[in-house]
Amino acid sequence: MDKKETAKLIVERLGGKENINLVTHCATRLRFDIKNKQEIQEENLNNMDEILGIVDKGRQYQLVMGPSVNLFYNEVTPLLNDENVKETNDKDIDQGEVEDGNISWFTKVLNYISGAISPVLPVIIGAGMINALLSVAILFGLSSEGGTYVTLSTLASTGFTFLPVFVAFSAARKVQVNEYLAAFIALAMVASFNQIDGMSLFGLALQNVKYANSIIPVLAMVPVLKIIDTWISKILPSQAHFTIKPVILVLIIAPIMMFILGPSGSFIGTVLADFCIWLMDKAGSLSMAVMAGFHSITVMFGVHYLFTPIMVNEVAETGATFVLTRALCANFAMAGATLAVAIKSKKSKNKQIGYSSFFTAILGVTEPALFGVLIRLKRPLIASCLAAACSGLVAGLISLKAYAIASPGLLALPIYIAPGANGIMNMVAAIGIVVLSIVLGFVFTWFIGFKED
Structure with a gap:
């Protein structure tokens, strides 16, 4: 058809x-x-x-x-x-x-977060890939002080600086409250109240809060905005909804954001970033093995979006993300598993799906492989998870980090170029993990086997 x-x-x-x-x-x-x-x-x-x-x-x-x-x-x-x-x-x-x-409330929260973040992923990936391409361009002689670099770098940084605005808009659409009011509050926080000392409201001093790049405060703010909107809509006459309700909403939600949600959300983001640093320093290899091994399962249930705020905070706080590497290991392990299915299968349909899913997986889009091959045949899914855990163990041992956010695939490998003269060696290590993941995914699937029916 x-x-x-x-x-x-x-x-x-x-x-x-x-x-x-x-x-x-x-x-x-x-x-x-x-x-x-x-x-x-x-x-x-x-x-x-x-x-x-x-x-x-x-x-x-x-x-x-x-x-x-x-x-x-x-x-x-x-x-x-x-x-x-x-x-x-x-x-x-x-x-x-x-x-x-x-x-369950847990499922509702997951649905909310995934629904808020999913539409914004093109911004995150687009900005991250621009940074990755700039890293490659510097290796080939582009000056970091030249106009082209400064312009494109500013373009990429805008995507992350104003990311809370995009997330607020999509989150408001998810819970069905006015998207533009949510974006207005988020933009005010980022553009006017971001890390400024000496500000006050009603005689109370405002905390110095980092709103740029931080999406946790707006994820907390939008459901509160929805609750307030529902309450006001019930007590206000319908004739006042267009003119009076927006004013009341802004005057209520803005102080809540400034005094409660902003500081607490920023604190949570900092704690998450510190936790990731602790994981890398104290339990890097084991934690990465576990995260990589279960990454396919989190994608299957749609809870992998929970890692996006963590990665955004990692990059904002430290300039790099350790957590993203779990997806690098898992994506290429799934690619290796689907390639084994394609070669070993006797049915033409399984071969066709296996080869096509292999090529999309190495480009960073793994759901065709996951749902079209691995889950359907079951054993290759187990093999790919084991392969991802093994390569994740190695990635944890070398503390492999990415310096931008993108869906890990061949075209996105430049996000592993670290700042500095020897930054290319970090990408070489990432390429090594890619090869290891594909080989292990292929070998484990080949020997564990699968039933085509």
């Missing part, structure tokens, strides 16, 4: 456009907020070759489509009723046809 026909079948088997509240997408998944899951034809969806896997996370229903997910998204959105979607989004969907009462 072409993508248009596939999109029609997807909408139909999800219960029709009337059963879909909202559709978004990340790097590989279509993410649907569903009204009534009883209407979903899951078996029929599983039988579609274009769908590599299904992840059911509370009210959100995710279809793994691979790197071409945006093409499917562009075909799905015209099939949905804009008026119906808008009407649904204006309601408190926790009170809709599908109740969240059976979903």
